Amino acid sequence: xxxxxxxxxxxxxxxxxxxxxxxxxxxxxxxxxxxxxxxxxxxxxxxxxxxxxxxxxxxxxxxxxxxxxxxxxxxxxxxxxxxxxxxxxxxxxxxxxxxxxxxxxxxxxxxxxxxxxxxxxxxxxxxxxxxxxxxxxxxxxxxxxxxxxxxxxxxxxxxxxxxxxxxxxxxxxxxxxxxxxxxxxxxxxxxxxxxxxxxxxxxxxxxxxxxxxxxxxxxxxxxxxxxxxxxxxxxxxxxxxxxxxxxxxxxxxxxxxxxxxxxxxxxxxxxxxxxxxxxxxxxxxxxxxxxxxxxxxxxxxxxxxxxxxxxxxxxxxxxxxxxxxxxxxxxxxxxxxxxxxxxxxxx
Numbered sequence: 001x002x003x004x005x006x007x008x009x010x011x012x013x014x015x016x017x018x019x020x021x022x023x024x025x026x027x028x029x030x031x032x033x034x035x036x037x038x039x040x041x042x043x044x045x046x047x048x049x050x051x052x053x054x055x056x057x058x059x060x061x062x063x064x065x066x067x068x069x070x071x072x073x074x075x076x077x078x079x080x081x082x083x084x085x086x087x088x089x090x091x092x093x094x095x096x097x098x099x100x101x102x103x104x105x106x107x108x109x110x111x112x113x114x115x116x117x118x119x120x121x122x123x124x125x126x127x128x129x130x131x132x133x134x135x136x137x138x139x140x141x142x143x144x145x146x147x148x149x150x151x152x153x154x155x156x157x158x159x160x161x162x163x164x165x166x167x168x169x170x171x172x173x174x175x176x177x178x179x180x181x182x183x184x185x186x187x188x189x190x191x192x193x194x195x196x197x198x199x200x201x202x203x204x205x206x207x208x209x210x211x212x213x214x215x216x217x218x219x220x221x222x223x224x225x226x227x228x229x230x231x232x233x234x235x236x237x238x239x240x241x242x243x244x245x246x247x248x249x250x251x252x253x254x255x256x257x258x259x260x261x262x263x264x265x266x267x268x269x270x271x272x273x274x275x276x277x278x279x280x281x282x283x284x285x286x287x288x289x290x291x292x293x294x295x296x297x298x299x300x301x302x303x304x305x306x307x308x309x310x311x312x313x314x315x316x317x318x319x320x321x322x323x324x325x326x327x328x329x330x331x332x333x334x335x336x337x338x339x340x341x342x343x344x345x346x347x
Contacts, residue, residue, distance in 0.1 A: 024122035024160040026153065026182030026220050029227065033195070037177050040197050040228070042213075047225035048177075050215050052250050054279045061276045070313040077315070078132040078305060081338040085142050092238050092344045094267075098133040098306030098337045100157055100246070102267070103141070106238045106344065109205050110142060113149045113243060113267075115166065120156035120307050122220070127155070130314070133306040133337055138165035146205060150175040151245030152218045152229035153182060156307055160186060174202065174209055178227030182220070198230065207236040212256060214247035216280050239264030239344040242294060246303065248279040249286040253293035264344055266296035270324075271304030271317040284316070287324035298331045298343070305337065 029037055037043050083095065088105060095103040097115070104111040117137050121127040128134075148170045150158050158179070163170075164186050172192050173183055180193040194202045196211035209232050216229040232243040233256065240263050242256065247269065257263065268290055273281040281303075282290060291299055304317035318334075325332035335341045 020221050022122075023185065026158075026160070027185040029178040029181045033178065033181055036195075037226075037228075040177060042198055042228065043177075048218065048228050049225075050217075051213050051252065052215065054215055054217075054248065056217060056277065056280065058276055058278050063276075065276075065311055068311045068313055070315070071308050071311070073130055073132065073305075073314050075132070078130060079336045080132060080135050081336050081340075082135060083338050083340055085140055088142065088340065092342065094265075094300065094333075094335065094341045094343045095339070096300070096302065096335045096337055096341075097136045098129065099304065100151070100269070100302045101306075102302060104234075104241065104343075106234075106236045106241070107206060109146045109207065109236070110144065111147045111149050111234070112141065112145045112166070112170075114151055114157040114245075115141070115148070115162050116156055116159040117162045118159055120159065120309070122155065122160070127307055127309070129306045130308075135338060138162055138169075141166060141169060143169060144171070145169045146171045147209075148173045149209075149232065149243065150179055150183075151214070151231065151243065152176060152216060153179050153220055153227050154218065154246070155220065156309065157246070158182065158220075163188075174211075174232070176211060176228035176230040178218075181227070196230070197228065207234060209234050210260075213252050214245050215250050215252070216245070216247040233260055233263075235260075241344075242266040242268070242296065244268040244302075246281060249282055249290060251293075253290050257293060257295050263294055263296040265298050265300070266291075266294050267300045267302060268294075269303040270301035270321055271312075272307075272310040273312065274310040276311075281310070284320040284324075287320055288327035291324055291328035291330050296330070298333060299325065300333050300335065300341075 093105045100114045119128045180195045198213045201210040212231045214231045218227045218229045231245040234241040269282050273283045301321045
């Protein structure tokens with residue numbers, strides 16, 4: 001009997017290891033990529049670290065609290081627009097696809113940020129998108145995407161199936177240190193990957209992008225924080241755009257404003273906050289402070305309206321952004337999924 005139990009446990013363990021080694025989980029950094037990671041000042045004691053001490057999970061919180069009401073939308077609650085992206089006019093536009101996926105078209109250059117067009121997990125039946133928000137797929141993207149921008153390797157920001165299907169459309173990939181290991185396994189040639197540490201920059205077609213800190217974490221398997229997480233500042237002839245990625249509040253937003261000067265458009269996180277992880281996502285009471293610290297001319301919030309990952313009503317972030325903009329006294333653009341929004345319009 002004991003032999004059968006031991007053999008069964010061993011079989012389950014081997015099956016689990018085999019599953020974790022499949023393509024959707026990506027690949028661990030190795031070779032010269034790992035050597036570069038180990039030289040990073042942000043990698044210490046075998047893992048990347050935030051600039052400030054950060055709790056991944058808060059003490060004293062219920063692991064499985066009572067479910068918040070209206071965690072998922074009812075039919076008809078999510079409003080979407082079906083746009084033919086292959087015929088977009090070449091002016092400056094922003095198109096949101098729900099959660100943190102969006103297309104930025106600036107001066108004729110296209111940036112596709114954190115595209116997730118399937119489930120936000122390594123298996124399709126877990127963390128599926130809300131049906132009414134799930135209206136865009138990789139084939140709907142423009143035929144040419146100059147830059148694919150990935151802020152970190154969590155499944156709701158980096159989806160194996162999506163980026164695999166987009167591969168023939170993408171010119172180059174901009175991502176934080178280590179994330180290129182996943183993409184290289186998925187068929188992207190290393191020459192197309194631009195991996196950056198915090199405060200490193202890269203020249204683009206007519207623009208410059210700077211990789212910046214965020215207060216978050218990373219990981220697609222059992223061992224986390226082996227790849228870096230980031231936000232980005234995109235400097236273009238049309239204006240300066242902040243790509244916020246994921247992360248809890250800290251003093252970095254005020255530092256970015258001081259370092260880079262006026263910001264024309266800030267695309268910031270709003271959603272999936274939870275009392276169980278109060279320091280790795282922006283809480284509702286912090287959103288106005290983020291806006292005040294960045295002091296951008298205009299804001300768009302993302303990270304909501306497509307997946308249920310936290311214990312709050314699905315549309316609470318939509319109310320939070322309006323209140324935060326009112327408190328900060330700033331301009332907010334509220335876009336529907338798929339709606340082209342004209343941004344950085346010259347006066």
